Amino acid sequence: MNKYGLLLRMQLYNSFGINRMLHSHETKERKRVILSTLSGILISALLIFYSSIYCLGLAMTNLTNLLPAISVLLCSVISLFITLMKGVGVLFGMRDYDMVMSLPVNSFSVVTSRLTASYLQNIVGCLLFVVPATVIFGIFAHPSSGALIMFLCATLFMPVIPMILAMAVGALITVFSSRTHHSNVASIILNFAFVLLIMFGSLQISSTKGAQFVSISNMVGSMVNKIYPPAILLTNAVNRNHVLPFLGFAALSILLGAIFIFVIAHFYQKLNAAFTTTRQKTSHKVAAALKISTPFGALYRREFHQLFSCSTYVLNSTFGIVLLLIAAVMLQFFPIAILEKQMGMPAGTIRAIQPLLPLVPGLFATWSCSTCASLSLEGKSRWILCSIPVQPITIFNAKIAVNLTLSIPALLVSAILFCISLRPTIAVGILTFLIPILYAFFTAVFGMFLNVKFPNYDWTSTTNAVKNGTSVMISSFSGIAVGILPLIVCTMFPEFITVIIAGISALLILITVLLYHKLKRTSLYA
Amino acid sequence: MANNILEIRNYSKTYPNGKKAVDDLSITVQAGEIHGFIGLNGAGKTTTIRAVVGVMDFSQGDILIDGHSIKSEPVLCKAMTAYIPDNPDLYDYVTGMQYLNYMADMFGISLRDRKERIHRYAETFGMSKELGELIGSYSHGMKQKVALIGAFLHQPKLLVLDEPFVGLDPEASFHLKELMHELCSSGSAIFFSTHVLEVAEKLCDSVTIIKNGRKIVSGTVEEVRGSGTLEDAFMEVAEHDE
Structure with a gap:
C-alpha cells in the first residue's frame, strides 16, 4: 500500500469506530460503538425517509426534471454543514501534526488523505438524499439507464466544491482571527455568521407551502442553476441524457479539487504555522494575575x-x-x-x-x-x-x-x-x-x-x-x-x-x- | 509507631480483558523518605501510581495515604497528595499562571502563600517570564516545569511522580532533586518511578523493584543493591525468572 493509502487507512480507523469494535475487548467500549452505530443507522433512516417524501412530492407534481438541481443544492448544503461543523481541524492544527509530518511522506499525501477521509463522510451524507432521488427519478421520469447512472455517479462529485468552499472559508476565518487580539471571539462570530448565512439561504429557498409548491420548486430549480453553474451541467446531463455536460460537471469538480489540494499541500507547513501561532503576551505580573476562589x-x-x-x-x-x-x-x-x-x-x-x-x-x-x-x-x-x-x-x-x-x-x-x-x-x-x-x-x-x-x-x-x-x-x-x-x-x-x-x-x-x-x-x- | 505516609496493602489490579497488571503488591513509604519504584516497561508501575493518586479504580487491596484509604476517603487523600504523570498534558488553552492559580484554588492555598510560592518555584525553574503565555505554546520541558510548580504549591504530604526527569533540562533536574529533599525534610514523602537507575541510587532512601506486576525486592537502597550497584541488582532481576 502506498503512503497515501496508509495515511488514509489510519484516518479511517479513527473515523467510523469499526477498529474499536474489532479490537476492543472491553464490553463497555463495544457497547458504546454499537450504540453509536445504531444511532447513525436511525438518523440515516430518518433522513432517507424525509428525502424520499420530498422527492415524491416533486414527482407527484410533475417536477422530476428539478430533481438533479435540487439534489445538487441539498448535497451542497449537507457538505457545507458537515465540513464546517467538523471544522478545519481536519486539515490544520491537528494534535498529531508533528507526528504525521515527521514521517517520510510528503505534504501532498497528508493533505489528500485527510481530505479523502472528510470527503467519504460527505459522500455518505449526500447518498442519503441522492439514492432516494435517483430511485424516484427512475420510476417517475422513465429516463434511460445512462441518465440514471450519470445521476447516481454525480454524487461522487457533488460534495467536492462545497467542501472546498467550507474549508477555505473556515481556514480564512481561523487565520484571520488568530491575528486579532481576541482570536476566539472573532472566530466564533465569523463562524456563527457563516452558518447563519447558509441557514438563512436554505430557509429562503425551502420556505414554501403546498399551494406554492410547484412555483417555488420551479423557482428554486432555476435559481440553483443560476447561482451554482455546476448544477445546470448536471440538470442538462440527466434530463437530456447528454454525457458531455456530465463530464463537464465531473471535470470541474475534479479540477477545482486538484487545485485546492495542490495549493494547500504547497503551503501546508506555512498554513499550519499560521494556525498554531498565537499572539505573544507582553509581560505579566504575578500579583495582578492571582485571585482566590473556591x-x-x-x-x-x-x-x-x-x-x-x-x-x-x-x-x-x-x-x-x-x-x-x-x-x-x-x-x-x-x-x-x-x-x-x-x-x-x-x-x-x-x-x-x-x-x-x-x-x-x-x-x-x-x-x-x-x-x-x-x-x-x-x-x-x-x-x-x-x-x-x-x-x-x-x-x-x-x-x-x-x-x-x-x-x-x-x-x-x-x-x-x-x-x-x-x-x-x-x-x-x-x-x-x-x-x-x-x-x-x-x-x-x-x-x-x-x-x-x-x-x-x-x-x-x-x-x-x-x-x-x-x-x-x-x-x-x-x-x-x-x-x-x-x-x-x-x-x-x-x-x-x-x-x-x-x-x-x-x-x-x-x-x-x-x-x-x-x-x-x-x-x-x- | 512509624509515620507511614503511603501504605499499599495487597493491591492487585486486573483489567477487564483479564490481564493482571499488578498482583498482591505491598509497599510502605514513611515520612521523610524518597522511595523509588523501578521496573521494566509494562511492569505495572504506572498502574500502581494511578491507583495511589486515585485516578484509577481498583477492587483488591487498599491504599492508605497518611492512614486514610484512597477508596473510602478519596478527596481527603487527594488533598494531601500531588501527582505528576509521565507525560503531563495540561490545559493548552490557559496560561501557566491561570493553571497555577487554578491548582492553588483547588488545594485552598491562601493568596499570600500562593504568591510567595509561585514566585519562588517559578524563579527556581526559570519560568517567571513564561507564565503569562498559553500552555499550548510551551515545550514539553516547560509543561513539565509548570506541572511541577503546581505540584509543590500545596506542600503535599505525598508527592507522586511518574518519570519526573524525562524532558527536564539538567538545571531543572538539579533543582527538582533539591526540592524533593527539601519537601521530605519537612515530613513529607515521595514515591516516584524512574528508569534512570543512577538517579534512583543517588536520590532514594528506599526502592522497590517490580516485574510482571509482582514485587521482587524492596528495601533501603543499600539492602537492594548489596555489594554491587542498583543497576546490577536490577539487571539480575530483569534477566532472571522470579
Whole structure:
C-alpha cells in the first residue's frame, strides 16, 4: 500500500469506530460503538425517509426534471454543514501534526488523505438524499439507464466544491482571527455568521407551502442553476441524457479539487504555522494575575476558558439560544402580519398558537447543550480533574453551571421580548419564563449524564470531541425530540394544552432530579 | 509507631480483558523518605501510581495515604497528595499562571502563600517570564516545569511522580532533586518511578523493584543493591525468572 493509502487507512480507523469494535475487548467500549452505530443507522433512516417524501412530492407534481438541481443544492448544503461543523481541524492544527509530518511522506499525501477521509463522510451524507432521488427519478421520469447512472455517479462529485468552499472559508476565518487580539471571539462570530448565512439561504429557498409548491420548486430549480453553474451541467446531463455536460460537471469538480489540494499541500507547513501561532503576551505580573476562589469557582472559570478556546464548541453550545434571540429580536422589529406572510402562514396563526409559547424557547434550549461534550474535552488532561481534591459532583456542577449561564439569561431575555411583542395572557407569560428554565436544567443535566456514560477522550482535535461523541449525538436527537414532541402533542390535542404542559414539566423535573442524583453517586476515574 | 505516609496493602489490579497488571503488591513509604519504584516497561508501575493518586479504580487491596484509604476517603487523600504523570498534558488553552492559580484554588492555598510560592518555584525553574503565555505554546520541558510548580504549591504530604526527569533540562533536574529533599525534610514523602537507575541510587532512601506486576525486592537502597550497584541488582532481576 502506498503512503497515501496508509495515511488514509489510519484516518479511517479513527473515523467510523469499526477498529474499536474489532479490537476492543472491553464490553463497555463495544457497547458504546454499537450504540453509536445504531444511532447513525436511525438518523440515516430518518433522513432517507424525509428525502424520499420530498422527492415524491416533486414527482407527484410533475417536477422530476428539478430533481438533479435540487439534489445538487441539498448535497451542497449537507457538505457545507458537515465540513464546517467538523471544522478545519481536519486539515490544520491537528494534535498529531508533528507526528504525521515527521514521517517520510510528503505534504501532498497528508493533505489528500485527510481530505479523502472528510470527503467519504460527505459522500455518505449526500447518498442519503441522492439514492432516494435517483430511485424516484427512475420510476417517475422513465429516463434511460445512462441518465440514471450519470445521476447516481454525480454524487461522487457533488460534495467536492462545497467542501472546498467550507474549508477555505473556515481556514480564512481561523487565520484571520488568530491575528486579532481576541482570536476566539472573532472566530466564533465569523463562524456563527457563516452558518447563519447558509441557514438563512436554505430557509429562503425551502420556505414554501403546498399551494406554492410547484412555483417555488420551479423557482428554486432555476435559481440553483443560476447561482451554482455546476448544477445546470448536471440538470442538462440527466434530463437530456447528454454525457458531455456530465463530464463537464465531473471535470470541474475534479479540477477545482486538484487545485485546492495542490495549493494547500504547497503551503501546508506555512498554513499550519499560521494556525498554531498565537499572539505573544507582553509581560505579566504575578500579583495582578492571582485571585482566590473556591474550588467550584475555579472549576467554573476554567470551564469558560475551555468553552471559549474552541469556536466549534461555542457554536454547538449556543446555536439554539442565538437563533432564539434572533427570532425574539426580529419580532420586535417586524410586524407579526409581515412575519406570517414571509413564513407562508395564514394571518393570525402566531396569535392563535400563543398558548404554545412557553414550549418554543424550551425547544431552542434543548439545542444549546455544552455539558454533553464537556467531560470528553478533558481528553488527556483528565488526570488533573481526577487527582484534585474535590468531589466529582463539584466538577459536574461547574460544567452544568456553565451550560445554564449560557442558556438561562438568553431564555429570560427572549421571554421578555416574546411577552412584549405577543402580549400573551398572564398565565402563559409566567410559563414562558418558567418552562424554558426547566428545559435548560434538563438539557444541562441530561447532557452531563450522557457524557459521563459515554465519554470520548481519544480525540485528535477538539472539534472531533465536540461533534463526534455518542453523548453529543444522543443529546442532539433526544433534545430535539423532547423539544418537538410536546409541541406536536399540543397541536393534536389543543384542548388539553395546560394538562400537557403541566405533565411535561413534571416529567422534566422528575428526570432531571433522578439524573442529578445518579451523577452525585458517580465516581470519576481517568 | 512509624509515620507511614503511603501504605499499599495487597493491591492487585486486573483489567477487564483479564490481564493482571499488578498482583498482591505491598509497599510502605514513611515520612521523610524518597522511595523509588523501578521496573521494566509494562511492569505495572504506572498502574500502581494511578491507583495511589486515585485516578484509577481498583477492587483488591487498599491504599492508605497518611492512614486514610484512597477508596473510602478519596478527596481527603487527594488533598494531601500531588501527582505528576509521565507525560503531563495540561490545559493548552490557559496560561501557566491561570493553571497555577487554578491548582492553588483547588488545594485552598491562601493568596499570600500562593504568591510567595509561585514566585519562588517559578524563579527556581526559570519560568517567571513564561507564565503569562498559553500552555499550548510551551515545550514539553516547560509543561513539565509548570506541572511541577503546581505540584509543590500545596506542600503535599505525598508527592507522586511518574518519570519526573524525562524532558527536564539538567538545571531543572538539579533543582527538582533539591526540592524533593527539601519537601521530605519537612515530613513529607515521595514515591516516584524512574528508569534512570543512577538517579534512583543517588536520590532514594528506599526502592522497590517490580516485574510482571509482582514485587521482587524492596528495601533501603543499600539492602537492594548489596555489594554491587542498583543497576546490577536490577539487571539480575530483569534477566532472571522470579
